[in-house]
Amino acid sequence: MAQPISDNDTMKFKINQPVGDAVPNWTARVNPSTKPEYHILYGQYCRLELFTPTTSSSAIQQLYDAFKPTEQTHFTYLYYGPFETVDEFTQFLHTLLGPSNNTVVYFIIVNEIVVGFITYLRVNENHGSIEIGHVNFSQQLARTRQATEASFLLMKYAFDTLGYRRVEWTCDPLNRKSYRASLRLGFQYEGTWLKMRICKGRSTDLSWFSIVDDEWPHVKHEIQRWLNPTNFDTNGQQLTTLNSAQINPRSKRTTDLNQ
Secondary structure, eight states, rough: OOOOTTTTTTTOOOTTTTTEEOTTTTTOOOGGGOOOOEEEESSOOOOEEETTTTHHHHHHHHHHHHGGGGHHHHHTTSSOOOOOSSHHHHHHHHTTTTTTTTOEEEEETTTTTEEEEEEEEETTTTEEEEEEEEEEEEEETSHHHHHHHHHHHHHHHIIIIOOOOOEEEEEEOOOOOHHHHHHTTTTTTEEEEEEEEEEETTEEEEEEEEEEEEHHHHHHHHHHHHHGGGGOOOTTTSSSSOOOTTSGGGGGGOOOTTT
């Protein structure tokens, strides 16, 4: 029988084994796609629109065209693509919506043109964890404030509206763009699973990153500071950067598992 919860919310069994903090009154979170009022997420520089079976073919065509100029390099580290036809691309997008994939897809729209897509996946409502993945920015979107804001909108929706405890990011560690992007946004590296999968005939490792709910307010404040219009000059160039070493409080502390 467990001893009562102590003042610091740490329980120990009679055999003196430490266990995690209590999570009183926890209830399962809801799936992001179940709130119609959030099927469109608005930012200052872009908006995200939920992809559904009724999404127009013209929107899919815009997205397909956006990836065409860089398709030979864009999909290198992904298990899908390049796509020879827009019909093939459309079929792929619809497979993401299958119940076995547990994926929520958003189109990224800038100046009324679809220029990328981003998703939630591995949605675990019972434990409150969710991953941001399939981060696909076209050439015109990559390395812009709109790209940063697109990721931020999903992070904010997961933490602030849906109440998830943990947001994850994973990537092939050889995909340095994705690896660096996660750190820049405040995700913290947790480890790499070796030989996790075979992708396009190649052995692939998988690196894991996360932000948890008690870290989020600090991360949110720093990203909002960076996204503020006053942080950009008249040519749209940033005046200050996102400091990946400072954005997440976890980067300043260590965990001693021997305590």
